[in-house]
Amino acid sequence: PTTVIDGRARARTLQLQVAFDVERLAGLGVRCGLATVLVGSDYAAEAYARRLRRAATAVGIEHRHHHLPPDTTREEVLALVVRLGADPAVSGILVLRPLPPHLDEGEIFTALDPAKDIEAVHPENAGLLALGRPRFVPSTPASVFHLLDAWLDEVDIAGEAFYGASTICVVGRSNNVGKPLTTLAAERGAVVVSCDENASRTGRLARYTRLGDVLVVAAGVPGLIRPEHVAPGAVVLDVGINPVRDPATGRTHLVGDVDPAALSVARAATPVPGGVGPVTDVWLVQNTVLAAERAAKHR
Numbered sequence: 001p002t003t004v005i006d007g008r009a010r011a012r013t014l015q016l017q018v019a020f021d022v023e024r025l026a027g028l029g030v031r032c033g034l035a036t037v038l039v040g041s042d043y044a045a046e047a048y049a050r051r052l053r054r055a056a057t058a059v060g061i062e063h064r065h066h067h068l069p070p071d072t073t074r075e076e077v078l079a080l081v082v083r084l085g086a087d088p089a090v091s092g093i094l095v096l097r098p099l100p101p102h103l104d105e106g107e108i109f110t111a112l113d114p115a116k117d118i119e120a121v122h123p124e125n126a127g128l129l130a131l132g133r134p135r136f137v138p139s140t141p142a143s144v145f146h147l148l149d150a151w152l153d154e155v156d157i158a159g160e161a162f163y164g165a166s167t168i169c170v171v172g173r174s175n176n177v178g179k180p181l182t183t184l185a186a187e188r189g190a191v192v193v194s195c196d197e198n199a200s201r202t203g204r205l206a207r208y209t210r211l212g213d214v215l216v217v218a219a220g221v222p223g224l225i226r227p228e229h230v231a232p233g234a235v236v237l238d239v240g241i242n243p244v245r246d247p248a249t250g251r252t253h254l255v256g257d258v259d260p261a262a263l264s265v266a267r268a269a270t271p272v273p274g275g276v277g278p279v280t281d282v283w284l285v286q287n288t289v290l291a292a293e294r295a296a297k298h299r
């Protein structure tokens with residue numbers, strides 16, 4: 001039977017550690033603050049902001065959410081980002097995606113204070129990550145490997161030996177999820193197979209995904225991975241979070257990129273919801289605490 005990798009349990013353990021750090025820092029007079037910025041409305045981004053509020057308040061750090069109207073100008077968004085960069089009460093900043101089309105994501109990310117850029121989207125931080133000297137490890141790829149490392153530990157497999165002898169296939173190549181996933185996989189010594197939409201379009205997706213002793217899926221396509229895409233005994237980590245509306249009830253629920261039928265082929269797999277997502281939330285808060293601690297040292 002397939003082992004379910006329980007992200008919620010892992011997130012709770014991580015949360016206790018982060019809460020402990022927040023308390024330790026508070027004892028030293030250091031306060032941590034998380035600021036999120038959302039321009040316009042988006043179902044997934046708004047849900048994410050609410051989850052981050054819960055994750056932040058659960059460990060005793062302040063969260064301020066800046067929800068701006070969709071027609072906010074470039075100058076206004078840049079001014080807010082710069083203001084948050086200078087605000088000593090803010091230790092970490094997250095600009096939520098998607099941004100409306102009139103805003104240039106790259107320009108806004110570049111205006112972030114790199115020391116507060118907890119998702120490593122500023123070119124300097126993305127560069128440091130690619131060089132193997134990350135200032136912050138972005139929360140989603142970090143959570144994938146946190147779960148994988150914890151699972152290896154549980155089944156008593158040495159991480160170094162496992163990665164050195166494994167192929168990791170990553171489906172999806174976005175700047176914030178897919179690309180850093182391949183960087184972290186390569187750093188662990190694995191053979192890395194990276195593919196995107198093009199592999200599906202040309203009918204070769206299964207050929208690549210079946211190479212993976214570990215299959216990490218971050219495409220944002222519900223049910224993309226079916227049984228024939230998974231090598232028997234692989235470990236599958238499903239990053240996808242896709243809102244799906246049930247036509248019968250009219251209610252929206254979340255599904256991953258992996259079809260539930262594919263799970264039986266795997267040795268172990270993360271569920272959606274309750275897999276990578278809960279760890280991601282706590283990881284982002286942890287990065288905020290890390291930023292606050294570093295800022296205090298530089299005062």
Ligand code: NAD
Pocket residue numbers: 044140171172173174175176177178195196197198199200205218219220221224238239240241242276277278280281
């Ligand atoms: P994105 O849209 O920026 O990138 C998607 C990537 O997948 C692209 O490289 C694209 O080429 C590729 N892709 C799309 N369709 C494909 C297909 N049919 N076959 C193969 N590759 C395909 O998305 P993102 O920001 O990287 O997010 C991906 C998914 O992960 C989304 O469902 C998102 O909601 C979810 N997500 C989850 C977390 C988490 O904490 N679990 C965090 C961020 C994003």
